[in-house]
Amino acid sequence: MTEKLEIITKANEEHGLGSLESLYSKGIIPREKKPYIINYKKSVGPYMALDKKDGHSYLLDASSQIASLSLGFNPTALFGVAHHYEAWTNEKDSENSREIIKAFEDFLKRKCGHQCLEVSYTNSGSESNETALIMAYKRRKFTKARKVLAFEGSFHGRMLTSLFSTWNKKKREPFQIPGFETVFCSFPQMLRTKNDFEATKKQLELFENSNHRDFLDLLNKEIDKANLDKENQLYHQELISLKEVYTEIQKEKIFSIIIEPMQCEGGDKYGSSRFYNLLTILAKSQGIEIIYDEVQTGFHLGRDFFWFKSFNMKDSEGQEVFPDYLTSAKKSQTGFVLAFNGEKSINSEINYTSILRGFYQGLISDQQKEKILNLENMVVENLLKLNKKYKEFSYPRARGLAFSIDCENNEQIMSFIKNRFSLGLLIYPAGDRTLRFRINTAFKKEEIEYLFNALDKLAAHIFNGEELTIDKFFSPSKMNSIDDMYKWHEKIVLAKKNGIKEEDALAFASDFFKDQSIEFKVINSDNFKEYKEDIIQIENDTYEPLRRTSIEKFERVVNTRAFVAIGLVKDKKLIGISFSGELRSFADERAMRRVKYFEHPGALYMLDTTVIKEYQEQGLGRYLKYSLELIAISKGLDYIYGRNRDVLAGSMLNTNISLGAIPELYASEDYLDDLDYRDVYIYRSNLKWPSLNEKLKMKISRHPYSPLAKSEIDDDFIKENMPSLINKVCLSNFISNNYIKQTNKLVETLPKDLRYIFSSSGHSECMDKVYKSIYYKNQNTSNKPTGVLTFKGHHFGKNSMLAHSLSFPENSHYPVKAINDLSLKKFEEELNSGEYLCVYLDIETLIDEHNSKKIDLTSFLKNIKELCTKSNVSLVYDETVNHYGLDKEWLSSNPELLPDAMIIYLGGQMGICAMKEELRISDPLMMISTWDGDEYSLVSSVHALESDPTKLNENHKLNDIEYLGDNLILVGENIPYRLKKLFSGPGRYSLSNGEINLLNEHLKELS
Secondary structure, X not given: OOOOEEEOOHHHHHHHHHHHHHHHOOOOOOOOOOOOEEOHHHOEEOEEEEEEOOEEEEEEEOOHHHHOOOOOEOOOHHHHHHHOHHHHHOOOOOHHHHHHHHHHHHHHHHHHOOOOOEEEEEOOHHHHHHHHHHHHHHOOOOOOOOEEEEEOOOOOOOOHHHHHOOOOHHHHHHHOOOOOOOEEEOOOOOOOOOOOOOOOHHHHHHHHOOOOOOHHHHHHHHHHHHHHOHHHHHHHHHHHHHHHHHHHHHOOOEEEEEEOOEEOOOOOEEOOHHHHHHHHHHHHHXXXXXXXXXXXXXXXXXXXXXXXXXXXXXOOOOOEOOOOEEEEOHHHOOEEEEEOOOOOOOOOOOOHHHHHHHHHHHHHHHOOHHHHHHHHHHHHHHHHHHHHHOOOOEEEEEEOXXXXXXXXXXXXXXXXXXXXXXXXXXXXXXXXXXXXXEOOOOOOXXXXXXXXXXXXXXXXXXXXXXXXXXXXXXXXXXXXXXXXXXXXXXXXXXXHHHOOOHHHHHHHHXXXXXXXXXXXXXXXXXXXXXXXHHHHHHHHHHXXXXXXXXXXXXXXXXXXXXXXXXXXXXXXXXXXXEEEEEHHHHOOOOOHHHOOOOOOOOEEEEEEEEEOHHHOOOOHHHXXXXXXXXXXXXXXXXXXXXXXXXXOOHHHHHHHHOOOOEEEEEEOOOOOOOOOOOOEEEEEEEOOOOOHHHHHHHHOOOOOOOOOOHHHOOHHHHHHHHHHHHOOOOOOOOEOHHHHHHHHHHHHHOOHHHOEEEEEOOHHHHHXXXXXXXXXXXXXXXXXXXXXXXXXXXXXXXXXXXHHHHHOHHHOOOOEEEEOOOOHHHHHHHHOOOOEEEEEEEHHHHHHHHHOOOOOHHHXXXXXHHHHHHHOOEEEEEOOHHHOOOOOOOHHHOOOOOOOEEEEEEEOOEEEEEEOHHHOOOOOOXXXXXXXXXXXXXXXXXXXXXXXXXXXXXXXXXXXXXEEOOEEEEEOOOOOHHHHOOOOOOOEEEEOHHHHHHHHHHHHHHO
């Protein structure tokens, strides 16, 4: 029985506020975090662990950390992220990384049912929407179009254009740039969500012909007809909305339409399949790009993997219809845009770690389709009871893992929010009077019952004035032992990194099972006959005839050159087995000849892992497989291959993914039976991290995106940071002690006048946050300018419409001017026009100009600063992380060059906006985004900043060495051949901190 979990109390809040004070008291960040400190390592399933002075207590997270967690905290599958070297270094260009990305993209194509879509990666939901808008803007039908069309109640993010397309005026209006307002049309909300409506052939034909001269007359007649049908007023509202859209398009100012398949932040508002289908047909017939914002609804929030698939959209000929773009983030962990029109945006500023985490989370949530439907049924039953019991409740609705219910007014909603933590609940409002819930697949009957009992208590207290009775403990459903999971994965990951002796691997496995009074047995050709009949019995008792493995194959395993075969014995009875043998000996297994390493002598085929029924649901099969992999590593083997049937073998696929498996092949219709799921995943587990030579190849020209070297990823670093590598939460809400520690370290490196920061999820988001802050602080200026001045060729990211305008001014959407050369005279003339709010400078490009003798960098920046000060224009430097010099200072640290704000892209999903106090917005929640970065990205970058890149190995004489910032320049022909051939171009090679540390390791190896 799972032990009870203590519910949080005031002690957790007091500890949290005390810990946060180290950031708050110095004004480093606004006072806006939840007053708790998250403990990733102790969080489990749907329960978030929050620290207190003498330990930790728990919240039941019924928001799944704002819809980012499909599987809960520390789910089995996501431990697999830690098994990839590339996840620790954010390396997206290795062979393994490319395989994962391809497998992910193939998976997304299957889920969409569209094999020709293109995937473009971003770092957040807002970045995804902005990237899709950039694509749509480039393809706009009307050259002068500058406006987006969205819908009342919408939410699309907090970067400029996505924010302007968000309906909530409190969020939008403080930052609204005149002339860039989004057009909003009415949203026809479907209140009866139990019964959906699909478009008829006649309705589809009407909107397919929206360019016909009689279209408006025909539409008006349809509106009048629908108005007379009092039983179907929803259709009338839909037609009114569609007419509004059509009317706005005719003004030739709209370049894109953006819509959520279910309005989330606006109050969980549903629309009918008919409306979405007709809207999409209208957009396509008018030549306007349409974006489906599935940032929150994607990855199985609803019944389908992507919510839009539930609309079953078709044209009048019955052909499936797709949006032009679909955007995703949250549960996908990374951001991405799916372009059904073939567009693609290449972006190097991404976080491979989150791509991997998102793929694994999506893959395993897709294995749990039936569980999601069962959870929905449980929720609906309880939700309807709650709605019936209290007249103050109305409009209960649920689909998949999302459900909500309305109150009479916002005051009642806020009373629920005020009292939520007293009962250990994490729930959120949406819109003005909606309680919104986002559960995950870690919820079981016990959690659903507690959640609704707690809501019942809160309702009785708020509506009827009853005393609120508070429980001290949760009685959770049965879950994994988190301590055991970390124990095993730390052991296996370090074995892949360092190797392990066979006797140590066997002892570790044996001791683990001994604690459960189970004997661990190694099976080989000498003792196979002893277990033969028991193996036959296990197969017969566990599987139907078609799925049983013949005893001849088990015997074949123990007679191959390389194999691992193990068993578990309880009370002298064999209760579990795990067998794997040399891959080349299993050519008769379907599709195995097609795998990459079929001929590799160090590759095994995973024949079977099975535990008898009475011992299932205890995790024994998972730990058997973990044992087999650890032993295979100790034998010096390289790969384990296996087959897992889609959905029907979902639990075993979950275990294999937790070991970092790469789905190498997906075979459709592999099983020739009549069951629903006949496809199979063929996976490969890598048993070793890449060699040093391979790692060095990966690192070249990847700074700051891949900052760490192997020497910086030691065993303690892995153990300390595995929890934040596995678990990604919304840093706008909850942060850990380690996050506070690393933030304080980073801030200590900043210029003393620039220690007021906002975090971001990427480079581009920094551009928008700094601009928003400057714009907001100048809101009372008469005739406030809005323009941004920069120089041509400077790079500021490309995944927001502002960043793209700055980096590619020839295709600018916002008022950006880029001066073609470095003329201070032209710069001064532009400033004197009075059109500019701020100046953005890319320091890396200016350093290149300095190196090529085009400018004296210090003198140039002094003059720029003087002119900006004179014109009362804010000066912003973009200093990526690799500009942190050997003197442990940023260029901005020079008092003579100090800007008003400084942007640091740290790599991965983390950026920092550092600014003077007068530009800082201290009001809570004004500048947040959902994720506000990524803890592991912060940790790895700060760790890299602390390294010493100057210590080259003394055994190799590299005479001509220059340093610029943390970049080492090797000049000449004295570089060893084995090292030199890894670089492109003769005679001159540039490396970052992490690359230099790898160089040290490589030189030592050569010695």
